[in-house]
Amino acid sequence: MNSVLIVEDLPEIRTWLTGVARLAFPSLHVTTAGRRDEALDCVAREHFDLALVDLGLPDGSGIDVVGALHRLQPQALPVVVTIFDDDQHLFPALQAGAFGYLLKEQPQDALVAQLLRMAQGEPPLSPPIARRVLAHFANTTQRQQSLLRRTENEVKLTERETDVLQRVAKGYTLPEIAGQFGLSRHTIADHIKQIYRKLNVSSRAEATLEAARRGLVQP
Amino acid sequence: MLTCLRRIVAVLLCLAVWPAWSAVIELQQAQASLHAGAQGPAVPVTLPHDWQDSFPGHSGVVSYRLQLPVPTDRGLLGVYIPRVCSNVEVFLNGELIGSGGRMHEPVTRNCYHPQLFSLPHALLRTKGNELRLEVAGFATREVAARQRAAGLSAVLVGPMQELQPQYMRQLFWNVTVAQIIAATIGMLGAAILGLAAVRRKDTYLLYFGLFTVGWALIGTRLFVRVVPLDNWLTEVLICSSFAPVLACAYLFLLRLVEERHAWLDRLLWFQALLVPVALLLVGHNHMLRAASVVYNVLAVEFVLCVTVFCITAWKHYRREFWLMSGVLALAVLLAAIEIALQNDWLPLPRVHVIHFAMPLVFTVIGIRLIQMFVHALGVAETVNEQLERRVAQKSSEIEHGYAELAALREREAARQERYRIAADLHDDLGARLLAIAQTAPSDAVASMAREALDEMRLSVRGMTGEAARAIDVLADWRAETVSRLAAAGFEADWDAQEPSRRLILPSRTHVQLTRVLREAVSNVIRHSGGRRCHVRVAFEPPGLCLTIEDDGQGLPAGPRPATGHGLPNIERRVRKLEGTQVFSTSALGGARLQVCVPLETTPSSANMPSHELRPDR
Secondary structure (H helix, E strand, O other): OOEEEEEOOOHHHHHHHHHHHHHHOOOOEEEEEOOHHHHHHHHHHOOOOEEEEEOEEOOEEOHHHHHHHHHHOOOOEEEEEEOOOOHHHHHHHHHHOOOEEEEOOOOHHHHHHHHHHHHOOOOOOOHHHHHHHHHHHHHHHHHHHHOOOOOOOOOOOOHHHHHHHHHHHOOOOHHHHHHHHOOOHHHHHHHHHHHHHHHHHHHHHHHHHHHHHOOOOOO | OHHHHHHHHHHHHHHHHOHHHHOOEEEOEEEEEOOHHHOOOEEEEEOOEEHHHHOOOOOEEEEEEEEEOOOOOOOOEEEEEOOEEOEEEEEEOOEEEEEOOOOOOOOOOOOOOOEEEEEOHHHOOOOOEEEEEEEEEOOHHHOOOHHHOOEEOOEEEEEHHHHHHHHHHHHHHHHHHHHHHHHHHHHHHHHHHHHHHHOOOOHHHHHHHHHHHHHHHHHHHHOOOOOOOOHHHHHHHHHHHHHHHHHHHHHHHHHHOOOOOHHHHHHHHHHHHHHHHHHHHHOHHHHHHHHHHHHHHHHHHHHHHHHHHHHHHHHHOHHHHHHHHHHHHHHHHHHHHHHHHHOOOOOOOOOOHHHHHHHHHHHHHHHHHHHHHHHHHHHHHHHHHHHHHHHHHHHHHHHHHHHHHHHHHHHHHHHHHHHHHHHHHHHHHHHHHHHHHHHOOOHHHHHHHHHHHHHHHHHHHHHHOOOEEHHHHHHHHHHHHHHHHHHOOOEEEEEEOOOOOOOEEOHHHHHHHHHHHHHHHHHHHHHHOOOEEEEEEEEEOOEEEEEEEEOOOOOOOOOOOOOOOOHHHHHHHHHHOOOEEEEEEOOOOOEEEEEEEEOOOOHHHOOOOHHHHOOOO
8 A cells, every 4th residue: 555545625534534544554645635626636647556535525426536446546445434324325335336435433443444454355344235235136136137138247146145245234244254154254355345346337237227228328 | 963063064164265365375386587577588486486596696686477366355465475585576467566675786685574565456356366576686606694695485465464463473583683682782782881991901891892782783784674885795794794793702702711812812803804805805706605714714713712711711710611601602502503504504594593592692791791890899899998997097097196296206305305404414514523523632522522423413314214124223233343342352242132124213212322332332342351242132122122241340339430431421312212221240240231222112113013022033
């Protein structure tokens, strides 16, 4: 972790986030942005390993920054930083390609620990998000059966991935689930990354489907 | 007795002898001559007489002289000729006493029309009466049907009152019946054409209508006597008219069993054009032969067509098969008789069966078609009624749906507005409170900021109206508590009763209990100094009990725990929920906190049976 982009409109929180990032990775080069446009410029200009993005920006949503980063710098880790664990904001961010999310109200040491885990490739997954992902794929599967039957990029979860999600939704932690399956934490983390990737693909498939239905694109 | 018997016999004899003239006599002997007025040489002939026998190939006039016995009857006398073709003029002792019409082209066509004239007494001599019949006609080879070849039947002479009924009878069967039939089937055809006009898709109706009307028009040849065309053209016209009319019949039969072939249609109409051209080209003298060829070809086509119809109907339309094939068998029989007559394999009858049997065929088919039409109409009406009912039902559904939609849109607008306010609170108020909480120099300020944040979150939750299912809340609590304890190096022991899937936690209870649990766990991590933490959640009517205990050093001595342990906060929150909290010593050795709060009956759980609130383990 060499360079981080911090996108946050409140200066106090920006400073505090910079502190958290430096605690996790001491030799970090920090770039900050207070607005969506500014952040998009940074993404186009500079290379980042990590991005901490607030969703509510004065000139738009941080989701656009997450999307741009996911598109232009696939190796970077876009992390959403938000006030509440309100999955109505988080879920679209995950669909746009966010690797994880941090809740601002958590104590500083918890945040640092989460950042370190994410840097090691272990994405966070909370029960509300797991419930949403399950519901998303259940709906998508139904819709795909009727409308998307012939499309190549039909996205479905594997049985193991569904199992993991169900256990997370019931409140089990990743180490607990790894123990229950007799697998390493690393393998479980891989499953979750795969689920995020499918979430991102399936949301794009859905967008294509929607566009085709409105006659914008020839399917 | 004997005299009486003799008298009766005498009367009977009288009655038997008297009618030499009182009864009708049939004249069968005549002298025929090719010269008008019987001036030239004559040959003796027997009546009925066909010109073909004595004067083959002759067209024009033949003069017949018949000897008339002396009449004794003083009543009204008449001469009755059942058949004379084409026309006749009758002379008694050289004086014209009756005429059937024109004797020159266009000759009046009386072949199917019997003739009856009265014999004036004034012209009758006491002996040597002569009846002369001038007959105009055409050679067999010049007519299209043998019925219209020139000839004269036996001539009947007698009292008018006896001849009249015979004449009337013959006229009725030959002419009146033909008129009735032509009118009837003409009207049937018109009715079917009317149906065809409204049922464009059912082309078989159109063809049957055309066939019927065409047949009625052909039928007029039996009673239309004056035609403004000479005999040859009239014969060509009659013979040619069969081709298009029968083409309609074939097309009707094939359409009825859904056999459609464009090439066949074209072929039939081409044939209809070809026939008159060919007849005009072969000329006068080969009319009968050419016409016979035409009739034979048409008959063969008819038989083929009926065969195809029967096979297809047997395979696919079994219900139509029996009636139609019966009727068609009759039609084929009639066609065979006609062909036999045309080709001189059978003698000419006095009455033509085909004239009476064809209407039967038409009537049966027509009734069946109308029955089919009426059935289809009935089905259509039923479908229509069902459709109307469905339309009514759908429109009421749509109206209902529209009202619902309007209400929904209103609710949606309100919801959007609440979300907007909530988002504003999050982004502005929440962010600033959070900044204070995270960056405050003192714990007291940070704690106040967090409480304010909680209150704000509660209002926002209330506004966005998202009630949480107890089962989901437990999962969230478990995830947070277990990972926090694990991160702090504690051994976590989570034990929660599974709540009913439908149990909803009120927002206030949800937020406050989350905070209570979080602070209690914080206390364990920061102050207990133990290694194990046991969290228990139980749904015990009428509420929920949360127990947190550890194996640490226990509660500090003194009446109240020190500030900073978060305990006053817990107390305040529990009071807001009208619950109770108990601090005690745990069996594990450390502190034990038990919080019990009542669960109010929320609207979504109001109609649940009371046991639903219990854990259903």
